Amino acid sequence: MTDVLIAGGGPAGWALARACARRGLATTLVDAAPLAPWRATYGAWADELPGLPPPVIASAPGETVAFGTREHRLARRYLVLDNEGLREWLTTVPVTVVTGRVAGAEHGRHGSTVVLADERRLATAVVVDASGAHRVLSGGPPRGHRAEQTAYGLVLPAADAERLIPGAPDTAVFMDWRDGAPSFRYLLPLGDGSVLVEETCLAHRPGVPAGELAARLRTRLAAAGLQARGREEHVRIVLDVPLPSRGAVVPFGVAAGLVHPATGYSVATALRLAPRVAAALAGALDAGPEAAVRAARKTLWTAEARAVHTLRRYGLRALRRMSPAELAEFFDLFFALPEAVQRAYTSGREDIPGTAAAMARLFRAAPPRIRARLAGRR
The missing domain is CATH 3.30.70 (Alpha-Beta Plaits)
Incomplete structure (x- = not known):
């Protein structure tokens, strides 16, 4: 029986597997192709991922610019992650890797059993769903048309x-x-x-x-x-994966709703949160699997994080109401804000005052037609 079983071998799943193993937890990762290349290109703000080893960075462009109706030279540095370097960094830990497709899980007071499509059964104390928007163990794909x-x-x-x-x-x-x-x-x-x-x-x-x-x-x-x-x-x-409700599984990464509703970013958030979630699991596991799951879920979605997410979802709805011309004007306003204010909105996941202040400053600076979109009146 393993301490933590993680369903999903993307960057989020491997980030948590690495963090759990470094905490001394017996960790298993299950994926249909656990070492398949990651095809997506992952970018992140440098200040979101301090301390990454050089092999994880593929590119650090000398300048970052954005254009609404005009050019904005951004002070924040933008990085491109090296997928092979990222995988090598995340996988140099003692993790048991199982190749297989997860079909379901059975839960009890003393742990869980993960069932694979070929009927293999894997016992674990805690199950983590890191299967992305498929959410194979935490509710399935979101229903209906999503943003x-x-x-x-x-x-x-x-x-x-x-x-x-x-x-x-x-x-x-x-x-x-x-x-x-x-x-x-x-x-x-x-x-x-x-x-x-x-x-x-x-x-x-x-x-x-x-x-x-x-x-x-x-x-x-x-x-x-x-x-x-x-x-x-x-x-x-x-962009609007539902936040997790109560359950016997710990969702992580996209499956946990970690995608920023207004930017689409999630990898940097998963890399930052993985050590905190692993610490919560390790600290509570002696009290039993149910206590460990509760501790991890509370770490993922604090009251502050949920409040900021609600504000960001409001921002997503406002952006969807805007025409292309209005979006260009809106981003002129956004990138004219001080760097610290921009960072609070894009990266301050638990920063309620900073997120609210950024939104308020944008509203005050906006012309009437953009204010109407932000207020939901048009």
Whole structure:
């Protein structure tokens, strides 16, 4: 019998597995392809992930810019994670890895049994669901149409990206709304002489299909005299995964609703929270599996974190009401805020005063038509 069994072998699952093993917990990770390459490109603000070893960083662009209707040079540094380096860092711990597809779990007072699709049964004290939006052990995929962030990208040679935006080989373009399209451009130097160029829909219910975004990107590239070639990247992030209610499983990562509703980011949050959740599990396990599950869930979603999440969900609804022109104007206002205020909204997961202050400052600075969107009157 293991202490903690984690269903899901993405960055969130491995981050928690590493943290649990470092706490001395006997840890098992189950995934249908536990060592399959992670295909997504993960970016994060440098101040969200202090202390990462150099091999985990693929690229640290010299500048980060954003465009609403005009250019904003951002003081915060933006990083691109090296997926192979991240995996190597997370997996150098004594974790038992089981290849298999989790089908369900049975729970009792003294622990749980995880059942695999091939009918194997694995006993554990605590079960963690790190299966993403599939939530295989904590309620299943969210029902109905959800608000989603979707994107289609191509990895281009740096010289091609330079023709789209000068300086692209060493500049992260966090977003570019200047042409009035209902999606924005995102350019990210990958550190190997290539640049990821994505056409991104910030938030839509349901998500804008990848084919529509791909057509917009190809049109944009053709206008610059470029061929639509290179490795493709598809992004689909559910922005409003329900927060966990009571249960016998500890959800983690996307399954726990850790996606920022207004930005779509979650990996940095999972990396930061993993040691705290592991500490909660280790500290309460002697009192029994049920106590450990309660402690981990309380650590994940404190009262402060739930309050901030509610404010962020309000922000998501406001963004979905805005036209492309209004979004460009809104982000001009946002990126004109002091760096500390921006950081409070994007990264202050339990910072109620900072999040509320950022939203209030935006509202006061906004013209009447943007205020109406923020207030939900239009």
